[in-house]
Amino acid sequence: MPKTQYFRMNRRFQIPLKRDLSSIISLLNIENHDKFKIMIRTAILTMSDKGSRGERMDKSGQVIKEMIETLPAEIVSYEIIPDERDIIKERLIHLSDMTKADLIITTGGTGLSPRDVTPDVTLDIIDKEVPGMAEAMRAESLKKAPTSMISRAVVGTRGETLIINLPGSPKAVRENLSVVLPAIPHAIEKLKGDQRDCSELIGNNQ
């Protein structure tokens, strides 16, 4: 199994720190939610064998961060992990149930290669699938490249966490995320039980 390398971003995404898994986990359990009021607490999870060994820059994670910060959103976790079912599963569950992320965006592992398992693990751990978000991304990408139809990206929810799979390339990340970005705040409001038809984004108060 490839060695796993974790990064923890600061606000400007400039200081990647290498840490072991347990210390990262404690860091990610941010207890003081006050400063994230009206913020969508977002976790970025990059699946990349090479990236997790430090052999490849994670440009896709950077693109996600830039785009997500155009929302009222805060990055609470950023990790690069290998394409390993068990690791992906553990991180998705941890980020949903312990970190209490409102949103997890994954990049990579959505294709047909033998080590592309992100959608399969995502399907395993979600409560509800949100097929329309995945359909909308593929329909838009299809206008540009026929190969985009092999993306198996899944969108779904686990508890109050929305989980969105994106493909691995920075270009595909930008294309796909731009399609679902406008629907994310509304989706997260609803997921948190907001009953109003049209409302301001409310804070995370679980």
Add this chain to the structure above:
Amino acid sequence: MPKTQYFRMNRRFQIPLKRDLSSIISLLNIENHDKFKIMIRTAILTMSDKGSRGERMDKSGQVIKEMIETLPAEIVSYEIIPDERDIIKERLIHLSDMTKADLIITTGGTGLSPRDVTPDVTLDIIDKEVPGMAEAMRAESLKKAPTSMISRAVVGTRGETLIINLPGSPKAVRENLSVVLPAIPHAIEKLKGDQRDCSELIGNNQ
């Protein structure tokens, strides 16, 4: 659990009657199928906590009725029930297996709120999913509002009954149902075992 309120429509949809569950069930078991020859026997099932307590008018159910009656169709059941898994499941099974509806159209409970469970229950009780009808509805709605991509509406079949989930708002009902309406007669013919490539709608004779 919210109190359940049932309505039984007459032909002109003007006389809602409040009845308890058991009397409604016996009413719905219409034994004389003869007068429904060449008619699509349609059940409307509105999921609404407020509607089921009589606190909200069911405009969506009315829209469905108006649109369905442009087909060779007859409304054989109309109920407003709360967003409760067990009740929804019981009604979907009853309307399929006992009432022998050709078509069940649900409205409401398709989103991401914690009490939105209609698609989940529908997936539980159908034999076959018909993803193209749900995809077509979402693709059309997406042209108007990005939030429509969070509809998890499912279409599927149970025995010879076609079940279509629609979102809750009257506007979304109108938009979505107009997309699938032209395909409904053909779908129901096929479901009843018609082998012809192009044929008149035949009567319900199971």
Add this chain to the structure above:
Amino acid sequence: MPKTQYFRMNRRFQIPLKRDLSSIISLLNIENHDKFKIMIRTAILTMSDKGSRGERMDKSGQVIKEMIETLPAEIVSYEIIPDERDIIKERLIHLSDMTKADLIITTGGTGLSPRDVTPDVTLDIIDKEVPGMAEAMRAESLKKAPTSMISRAVVGTRGETLIINLPGSPKAVRENLSVVLPAIPHAIEKLKGDQRDCSELIGNNQ
């Protein structure tokens, strides 16, 4: 159960041979893979009760063959079988696991008739679903006929085999296959573990 009739195509698709199942199976286990280098080893599986009894010409299989041969592809198997769950399941598994086809294209049995079970059996035996290819086919067909939304065609993978369901009519086969055809070589490269972003199609060397 209807009598099953099997055909084995030669390169020009001109000599249908009637054989029993066991002799066909041995024929299909082509041991010498060398001559299929850079070829996509393709199996065509037509589901048709009438076709399997020799009562209907299989025009759809012919359309598939013509279109597939515009790729670097070779037809390694062609069979017409009845719409029987057990037979379809056995053939899909055999063509994937024993024949080691890179690609299985089915035609027929994707609709809502009681004997339309191809997508259901396909879902049973695939490892991974590739929903984008099915969505893309339906989205394109929908532009021409609303009834195309009732196609339940599934695309997925079993091991290193890509399985694509197509509807039964020659017209629908042509429309649907033309949508996914450009993505097939890339999909099969990836399925075989190719890690390059953009690469020539490589030979089958398992």
